[in-house]
Amino acid sequence: MQAGRWTDLLPRIVSGSILAALALAAIWVGGYVFVSFVAAVCGIIVWELVRMLAPGQRKRALWLGSLSAICSVAAVFGPAVLALPILMIPAGLGWMWLRQDRRIYIVFAALILLAGWGMSSVRYEFGVPWLAWLILTVAATDIAGYFVGKTLGGPKFWPALSPKKTWTGTAGGWVAAGLTGLAFTALLPGGVWLVALSVGTSLFSQIGDMAESAVKRRVGVKDSSRLIPGHGGFFDRFDGVLGGAVLVLLVMELTGYPPGPL
Numbered sequence: 001m002q003a004g005r006w007t008d009l010l011p012r013i014v015s016g017s018i019l020a021a022l023a024l025a026a027i028w029v030g031g032y033v034f035v036s037f038v039a040a041v042c043g044i045i046v047w048e049l050v051r052m053l054a055p056g057q058r059k060r061a062l063w064l065g066s067l068s069a070i071c072s073v074a075a076v077f078g079p080a081v082l083a084l085p086i087l088m089i090p091a092g093l094g095w096m097w098l099r100q101d102r103r104i105y106i107v108f109a110a111l112i113l114l115a116g117w118g119m120s121s122v123r124y125e126f127g128v129p130w131l132a133w134l135i136l137t138v139a140a141t142d143i144a145g146y147f148v149g150k151t152l153g154g155p156k157f158w159p160a161l162s163p164k165k166t167w168t169g170t171a172g173g174w175v176a177a178g179l180t181g182l183a184f185t186a187l188l189p190g191g192v193w194l195v196a197l198s199v200g201t202s203l204f205s206q207i208g209d210m211a212e213s214a215v216k217r218r219v220g221v222k223d224s225s226r227l228i229p230g231h232g233g234f235f236d237r238f239d240g241v242l243g244g245a246v247l248v249l250l251v252m253e254l255t256g257y258p259p260g261p262l
Helices: 009-029 031-053 058-077 080-097 102-126 128-152 167-184 192-219 234-255
Strands: 156-158 162-166
Touching (some): 009 031, 009 128, 031 058, 031 102, 031 192, 058 080, 058 102, 080 102, 102 128, 102 192, 128 162, 128 167, 128 192, 167 192, 192 234
Antiparallel strands (some): 156 162
């Protein structure tokens, strides 16, 4: 075993633990604290996105990031009928402002804000346990993928986008997510469908990760920023959560699942 493969483990653990503690505290407190936390994360990710796509437009990156945070809050506490139009404001404004990769920006900006709205919806419509399930499912996917992939190695999953990810790590993430869902069946209603949704959430979290990797490859950067030691930027850390939250939001809107609040 090569020690160099694990050199990033300590900073990942420390910074990841701090972020997890902040997120769990915000989830537990709820209200404006939780909404503000989600809005801040969404705003920072949009800021990172603009800086990657248009590095020469730093002021507009700050404006669009700040506007995204404001719109995230307004969509939650404003009239429900206006939530979607409010969430699309930063995407539309960026389309007018940016001169390169505008299509990439508008898709990602819309998905980022929708994912944040989805997390807030899970928290307030279904309660803390469901949001804990979502976050722990994504975390299990990420942790299992990291350790299984590092330990077993094997064929690369998609080397053109992410040269470090392997099929063994990817499959390990699915298994870990399924086991997380199985464990939560003792706490949440939904039966075996919760296991299936957990695996689907794992897959979407990995899609979110790969989509962000595609953007970074396109613009030629390793990390979305350097704000989080061992992880890079907030986009690097929360891309999986965003992908999983988008799936849960779609399932909520289209099927009425989860079955009810706790």
